Amino acid sequence: MSAADWSQVQIARAALSRLFEPSDNIGMALVAAAGPEEALGIATGRTRCGPTLHRAFLEVLADTGHQVRTDVLTGAVARWGSRKDSLVPLRDLETVKRFGGTLLTPESEAWPAALTDLQLGMPLCLWVRGESPTTIPPLERVVAIVGSRDSTSYGSSVTAEMAAGLVNRGYTVVSGGAYGIDAQAHRSALMTAREDHPLPTLGVLACGIDRYYPAGNEELLREIARRGLLVSEVPPGSAPSRWRFLQRNRLIAALSAVTVVAEARWRSGALNTAHHAAGLGRAVGAVPGSIQSANSAGCHRLLRDGSAICVTDAAEIAELAGPLALVSGPERPAVKAVHDGLTVEDLLLLDALPVRASSTVDKLASVAGLSLPGVLSGLGRLEADKLAERSDDGGWRKTRH
Amino acid sequence: MSAADWSQVQIARAALSRLFEPSDNIGMALVAAAGPEEALGIATGRTRCGPTLHRAFLEVLADTGHQVRTDVLTGAVARWGSRKDSLVPLRDLETVKRFGGTLLTPESEAWPAALTDLQLGMPLCLWVRGESPTTIPPLERVVAIVGSRDSTSYGSSVTAEMAAGLVNRGYTVVSGGAYGIDAQAHRSALMTAREDHPLPTLGVLACGIDRYYPAGNEELLREIARRGLLVSEVPPGSAPSRWRFLQRNRLIAALSAVTVVAEARWRSGALNTAHHAAGLGRAVGAVPGSIQSANSAGCHRLLRDGSAICVTDAAEIAELAGPLALVSGPERPAVKAVHDGLTVEDLLLLDALPVRASSTVDKLASVAGLSLPGVLSGLGRLEADKLAERSDDGGWRKTRH
Structure with missing residues (x-):
């Protein structure tokens, strides 16, 4: 392990990413006010938070609409303290390096600008795993396809077709690496991509990027790491938890110009991703299906309440992603009737x-x-x-x- | 045949409905300016249109946004003249009476107020056929279900379920008496309705109400006439034509609080009905289906362009019909997760x-x-x-x- 390979700010953010749960607003406000290195000192009790800094910290919270008690930091430091003995940022950094990955931080040029839309909820850092050195494409080239774990053959087949169509148009397909729709989206993107595709697929995980979760997707996750990228805001070794899944969804939404829900039940995590996307002002698409299939009820719910736009093929998704999309894609065959244009x-x-x-x-x-x-x-x-x-x-x- | 059974205005409108094609704006403007009886005299060349009346006639056209040449009436009278020898209004009225029906005119109290939204396009009259004396329910109790003739088993089954659910809630189901979705909507409404239902179903025809068109639906049309109502703006004996089908669609839309497209191809007459409904400010619903079925492409088109709202059951349709709907209908089962409400x-x-x-x-x-x-x-x-x-x-x- 060598500290020389990493900047002080990378090391501090690596440590903080283990100390704070994703979207810990108190922690994020401390980092915003004090910077990552001083924030780490305060969070671990090594440094005292002076009155000027404390005021700045409270101001960040107030400015971002968080109403808190003035002693909120004391409670938070006690909370963070329970994890401070497990901090081994350099070991975590070496782990990811061994996998051919790295740690992206907001200070880096490769940091995805799209994440700044998350404001205080912007992740501390992204643990990235990928064998070929590559960067995350800009927002307008990225589309998320998400959906239920227990997908039907219908959901799988529409996902496969849409992911393939998007990759053929040069898009990166983002998903969460889970069973069902997620796996199908990654798999189809990898199968379709030619050698020269900048990045066919990106998996955003709720656990450490060194873990194969779920276990049944191990081979797929390895392949994503080989030909695409795996990213996570939690450090290597971290287990997935319900909270981390929910927070992971905001990253999928933030990285993607369009979030498409391919198949989802009335109550599905994919709807959470869709709502994150809508909240960020990103386009949301939903794939309709049989009203007799409970597996499409979530998609219809989004369509009905106006949260999503009906999408039926890759061309329509590309259209939502923006003007870049208009260059390609087959025209829908226009069936002209004999009476067209008659008075x-x-x-x-x-x-x-x-x-x-x-x-x-x-x-x-x-x-x-x-x-x-x-x-x-x-x-x-x-x-x-x-x-x-x-x-x-x-x-x-x-x-x- | 006895003229005593009918008012002069009924006789005049009956004749005009044979003279004018549906939505003949020139003819309708003449009726608006001169009243039906004088309009009939002018249209058949028996009476001259004086200069004051002619100015009023042109004003009606200008006020309703029609740009016409000042000699438009001369050409129209020549056009109408080709049919004037076939006018037998009393025979037509006796025909409909023999079927247990009548002729509704805007002068009658039973005239559906909803039709006035069509403005100049309001029909001259409605030829009505029904064995039990009944009236057309008010707008908020009427829902149209329309769709393709070549329906799939999916389209048929969702139509049957929705029509049944609506009739059980006391709604009248309107459709066009055609094969496929239309027939299924009527059939299911008739099968579901209890004896005390005010009017389970209403068929709006593009031909005369004495004709069984299409022939394969003869038995169904007879049953609609027996337990529901058949209506048309064209007189008995009239053949259906493409123009009459298109114009018939505006009546379906105008009579119904909601027009639901159950299943429709990318290019389908049902979309024409939906657009009429949207143009009248009526609610439009579309039933989603498989994106792999060309038979649902028209529904998805409506959903995508925002013309229609996604509907998946009768309760959702009833919701679109207005507040009356909220009294009944099963609640969607709310699956409560263990973590609901936790911090x-x-x-x-x-x-x-x-x-x-x-x-x-x-x-x-x-x-x-x-x-x-x-x-x-x-x-x-x-x-x-x-x-x-x-x-x-x-x-x-x-x-x-």
Whole structure:
């Protein structure tokens, strides 16, 4: 282990990421007021928080809408104290390095600008694991596909198709590495990506990036680390917990221009991700499904309450991601009907024309409710459009196509 | 045939409804300016349109946003003239009477007020057929269910379920009497309705109410006439035409508080009905389905462009119909999770509690990232909620449920 490979701010943030749970607003306000190194000293009880700094700390909380007691820091330091003996930031940093990864901090140029939208909830750092050196693409090139663990074959197949379509358009597909929809999204992105794709998929984990959770996805997670990226805000070795899952969802939402819920039950963690995305002003898409499938009830809930836009293919998702998307994607086949562009009068006349036999101009006028001159000029237009033709007996009929 | 059974205005409107195609704006403006009886005289060339009346007629057109040439009436009279020899209003009125029906006109108290929203497009009259004397219910008790003729088993089954749910709530289900979704909506409404239902279903036809179109629905149409109502703005004997279908759709939309598209292709007449409804400020619902089914593409199109709201059951449709709906309908089962209502701290603590074995307070503080007093008070709350329990060895664990 060598401290020389890492900056002081990286080491401090690595330690703080073990001390604070994700979105610990008290801790984040302390870092905002004091900077990571001094915040670490105060959080671990090594340094006293002077009155000027304490005022600044309370101001950060007030400015971000948190109403707290003035002695909130004392309680927080006691809370953090229970973990201070387990702090081994350099060992954590070496662990991630061994996996070919690194620690991204807001001080780094590679820090995803999109995360600043989380304000006080911006993570302290991102533990990143990936074998090929790469960076997280800018917001407008990233789409999240999330959904239920217990996906149906319908959910899996729409997820696979959409992820493939997005990767073919050059997008990075983000998901949470879980069973079901998440796994399908990662898998399809990896299967589809050509060698030159900047980053087919990104897994945002609720546990340390050295852990294979869930165990059944070990092979997939290894492959994401090899050809994509795994990221987490909690340090190596950390176990996933319900709180960390919920907070992890805000990172998925913040990193992605669009969050698509492919399949979700009425009550599903994927809806939490969707609400994070909506709260950040990001686009949210929901894939409709059978109303008889409980596995799509969450998607329909989002559509009904207006939180999400209905998306049925990768092109529609790309459209939500922004103008960049408009360069590619197949056009929906426009089925043109024969009567497109006809005037009301010509449409009435077309309706009145028999398919077999034929009709006289007088009879057409009566059936269509048009004047004789109206019928004559209309027949001329319909004949020119190859919609009407003269029959051998001098009458008129519809042209068969 | 007896003229004594009918008012002069009924006879005039009956004749005009054969002379004018639906939504003939020139004809409707003439009726608005001159009244039905004088309009009939002018339209058939029996009466001259004086200059004062002619100015009023042109003003109606200008006021309703129609830009026309000042000699528009001359051309229209020539057009109408082609049909004037076929006018037999009394015979038409006797025909509908023979079927147990009548002719509703705007002058009648039973005229559906909802139709006035169509302004100049309000029909001249409604030819009504029904064996039991009944009236068309007010807007807020009427819901339209429309969709494709070539429905799938999915479309049929959701239509059947929704129509039944609406009729059970006392609504009248309106549709167009066509194959597929329309037929299923009518059929399910008739099957579900109890004897005392005011009007289970209403069919709005594009042809005369004496015709069974399409032929395969003859039995169904007879049953609608027996236990519900058939209505049309075109007189008995009239054939359906594309124009009449399109115009018929505006009547379905205008009569209904909500228009639900149960299943529709990307290009479907049902979308035309939906757009009429939206244009009238009526609620539009669309039933989602598989994105792999071309038969739901039209519904998804409406959802995506914001023209329709996602509806998945009769309760949601009733909600769109207005406050009356809120009195009945089953509640969606609310699945309450164990962690509902817990604070962040208690949630962290709950996550840290082992299910088997047990944990000490010190260890819980470290794992959960909480202070010792925080853990102790949290354990008290979780124990009270039966979420945590003491084990025999003095430690703590999750309560199994």
